Amino acid sequence: MSGQPARSWDALQAAAGLPRLDARALLEHVSARPREWLVAHGDEPADARVAERFDALAARRRAGEPLAYLTGYREFFGRRFAVDRHVLVPRPETEGLVEAALSRLPARAAAALRVLDLGTGSGVIAITLALARPDLQLSATDASASALACAQVNAARLSAPPIDWHQGDWWAALPAQTPRFDMVVSNPPYLADSDPHLDDPALRHEPAGALACGPQGLEAIEQIVATVCAHLLPGGWLLLEHGCEQGSAVRDRLLQAGLSEVATLPDLQGLDRISLGRRPVHA
Ligand SMILES: C[S@@+](CC[C@H](N)C(=O)[O-])C[C@H]1O[C@@H](n2cnc3c(N)ncnc32)[C@H](O)[C@@H]1O
Known part of the structure; x- marks a missing residue:
């Protein structure tokens, strides 16, 4: 006492x-x-x-430790997701990415639409999509085994429909002969390694591999975009979250990769946040 x-x-x-x-x-x-x-x-x-x-x-x-790590959870799309120091704390901007994905998925399809979340972290994107559209066939990857473990805990706790989880480096995580996808969604790391924001006390607690990627912060996006057409069905979409100053650079990469209907969508603050494109139906 x-x-x-x-x-x-x-x-x-x-x-x-x-x-x-x-x-x-x-x-x-x-x-x-x-x-x-x-x-x-x-x-x-x-x-x-x-x-x-x-x-x-x-x-x-x-x-500076994020509130979510102290309480062990963060709300995303009205649901409580467990988070720990191995995963990025989900951001409200990413809800916009999920909304953009949902609005581009046809309501009905002859066969289950195949959707992939690259770099799933706590699983917020894949799990929210799976719960919103139980008819989808979801796959999700991450380089980090600890992040995938967190995502799988969330999927079980939230009673999500089955999701195929794969560990590894971007596309290499997928088993050989994986069929192409109708949609690929990703919120990859996009800060430059030297970005001064990384010294922010809040960001210092989050996994470096979830935040920063190379000298320009575009390396992960470039790796994803470079071979995306080999993984998308004709007419399939790629949607990427990125930094608010990267819209033009990301659109360039999407166009170089041969995607059509390339555009950038703003977040709630009106900042460039999501860029997307579609594999042409007739290439
Ligand atoms: C910005 S976080 C996004 C996490 C989650 N999707 C979200 O929106 O909250 C990026 C994720 O990509 C993963 N990642 C980083 N490098 C990767 C790589 N080379 N291959 C696959 N995943 C990677 C990180 O482990 C991290 O979980």
């Missing part, structure tokens, strides 16, 4: 040195109490062990 007087839930939050929403989320997590309960009982003394755990997590948050 420390002999200190018990602090109230409100006092803990107020002294955390964090934005109110972060402090509230951490308190909900450590106390396992819903927001409404904490509001109604804010002036009551907090359990000492919970208070200690809250202080420890608040200190890690002040040092």
Whole structure:
């Protein structure tokens, strides 16, 4: 026993040195109490062990660790995905990528449409697509075995339809003779290795291999785009998330690869975020 007087839930939050929403989320997590309960009982003394755990997590948050790693989850498309330090914390921009993918998939097809998520991380893209369209045949890859393990946990917890998981370097992860896809979606690493944002305390905690890729940040995108036509059915789509200053460079790569209907879509802030193209039906 420390002999200190018990602090109230409100006092803990107020002294955390964090934005109110972060402090509230951490308190909900450590106390396992819903927001409404904490509001109604804010002036009551907090359990000492919970208070200690809250202080420890608040200190890690002040040092820049993403909230999602501290609570162990992040919401994506209204669902709770488990995340850990082996996977990128899913970003709201990526919900736009999923929406763009869904809006380009025909409502019905003679055979199950085949969709691939390259660099799946926590699995948010593949799992959200599979849950939105259980008629799709989903595959997902990642170079990281730990990321794939996290994605598989999420798929099981969210009762997603079956997804084929493959570990390896971009296209090389796919078994030989894998049939072509109707759509390939990817949010690859796209920061340059020297990007000063990588020094940001928040990004320092995320896996380097999920964030940065080569001197220009375009290397992963180039690897994916270079041979995409060998993996797409005629009329099949490629959709890529990228940095807000990379739209023109990514469109160039898509055109060089022979894709048609090449375009860039903005994110909610109006910034270039997703570029896409389609393998011509008659090449
Ligand atoms: C920006 S994260 C995206 C994760 C997830 N799709 C999302 O949107 O939250 C990029 C992912 O690509 C994976 N990755 C990096 N290099 C790769 C490679 N050479 N082959 C396959 N996956 C790779 C990383 O492990 C990481 O999970």
